[in-house]
Amino acid sequence: MISSDAFGIYVHWPFCKAKCPYCDFNSHVRHQPVDALSFARALATELRWFADRTNGRTVTSIFFGGGTPSLMPPEAVGHVLDSIGSLWSISPDVETTLEANPTSIEAENFRGYRAAGVNRVSVGVQALNDADLKALGRQHSAEEALAAFRLAAKTFPRVSFDMIYARPGQTLAQWRDELTVALGEQQGHMSLYQLTIEPGTAYFDLHERGSLVTPTDDRAADLYDLTQELTEKAGLPAYEISNHAAPGQESRHNLLYWRYGEYAGVGPGAHSRLAEDENRKALVAEKHPETWRELVAAQGHGLVSDTVVPPADQASEYLLMGLRIAEGIDLDRYAALAGREIDSSKIAGMKSMGLIRRVGPRLMATADGRKLLNAVIAELAV
Template identity: 65%
Template sequence: MTQRNLGIYVHWPFCKAKCPYCDFNSHVRHHGVDPASFGDALADELSWFARQTPGRTVTSVFFGGGTPSLMPPAIVGQVIDTVADLWPMADDVEITLESNPTSAEAANFAGYRSAGVSRVSVGIQALNEADLKYLGRQHSVEEGLAAFQMAARIFPRTSFDLIYARPGQTPDRWESELRQALAEQAGHMSLYQLTIEPETAFFRLHEAGQLATPHEDHAAEMYEITRDLTSAAGLPAYEVSNHARTGHECRHNMLYWTYGEYAGVGPGAHSRLVADDGSRRALATEKHPETWLGSVSADRNGVVEDTVVAGEDAAHECLLMGMRTTQGVSLRRIERMSGRRLDRSQLDHLVADGLVCLMQDEDSIVATPAGRQVLNSVIEYIAVKTLR
């Protein structure tokens, strides 16, 4: 049987507080959480997924949330050991954990490293005290920088994560903040433009006219500042919001963006498993943590959705992911997935408008910097106008 690469995503759904911009599946439990019960359930669900994925080699494990840095290191180690027992692990497997930089969580870094974590993504989010408070963050700038510096000493790979285009932020202020962050980073930065997501506190404030984000021209200028400064510092964008020195790209997220195969465990996790015919099973687990826990106890999994994604739907998903990257997507791959031929004359319109370019082999299509500013429209045009 041919070995295939597999990523593992582990969702820890708990937070100390819900950030007002966050639409992730995260929950606050003032009465506390029993980590051991959730650790055992994650192990059980991993076992169920292992039975669905024979012949795979795990190339990456990613602990996301929620706030995974609220997990005791022993539970993180239990999950990593379970993965290693169930699948072959690549020699250079990347194991990432997302962390909030409060002092108490940063103190666990040494324990995470001993457990096998090789990469930490530190959610600094802002280098401005007022904005940190407005974003609902529970750390100060000083604590955030200290936590990142500790992470950089302990882990081989790190990410310095910020949010820009925040309410009241100007391009000049963002440039100053980004320059400060670039002096601290250690090879990778995730720099996200703030978006107002439905069912968040920020969305309700925005709808009520009580929150104003920067004008779209200013937001576009901040994007250009981000691209130019990171490139000049040797961390060019390899995806719309991610910048890295060569070799420091997040391998797990690259697996997502190149439409690879991954299994997601924990409340609200999603999976894409590849069938023998090339179609994909799209799975999702129960979002509510305690309900998920009960389902895993009864059935060894918390899966509530299991559907097939094939044909044009799979091609569209591949476009949505791959066009975010600087390597783009293979046109032949899109044609194979969709079962349709691409109308190259329609692609020529996007090329002429400076929104995409064809690579030298004329198989891969890549969004230009201008195209990334209107990426959703570019993807929709390709999906609707060029597939025939």
């Protein structure tokens, strides 16, 4: 278990070589070379601003997300990590993760990232089928992805094998074959996400026009069940809806989010959740990279929103995040945030349907409940 004083830092690198058609993250393509070190210096400046607001915290995890952080030169990653180390106390076993795309050019940077202090890499393999990789907008082949993952496994103490399933036209047999290969390569952690069609993406427009046909709800449920079956057999149970790990290999940084911990987010579009006095603050940075950099130069940070999260909203966020993980939520903590307990009759009703279970003060979704999690949360939150 992560202690209650866990504190994480999220670093957003917003640039990509190309925009994937399913992606709704804050990512941007630049057709001229990006001045990576100027952005790294801006990240360091924003980190200093956050350090002043989080005096006394000890950093337990750092996560470079994006965008495509593996487009960062190792010296830029090193500059950011050196800045963090100079501003906060760092836990001796700090987890430092970087998301990586498995192209050969980016894979060459792995040794540089390791030397800079990265000790965990999340490799976005996404598919082991070249036709589907092309449809997903990925710029690597299945062979390149496996080679990059194997190099990552040799370079870093911990690695995650990340894939997307429930893709257009994907059959159970195809996913079984792909996942079986992936399970033979994994090193203790896998992130396995069902494809979702998000507004504002190219896939959303195609789906609206009927040009992109995704699996039915029943087929998606079958694919989910198959995923659970194969990962369980391989010793990687789901500790979160889409994340699977051998004991001790869970992502500490992501667990911090799901446990509703504190984190500072730096970079374009980054979000933060900080405890200040009796309040919990939600902070959001400007999304546009160059505008964010200008704001940082002018005021020391790129924030465009800094608000107090009302207790009722904190309780809702805790419920939403906490029921995603196998360990569930602490009912006493929920009551303290909400100012009320969850209706016991609702708990009893959901329990009788096999959707939730209670162990002492903790409430968690069952395997069936995780399939209907939005409905479970909506019922309990009322």
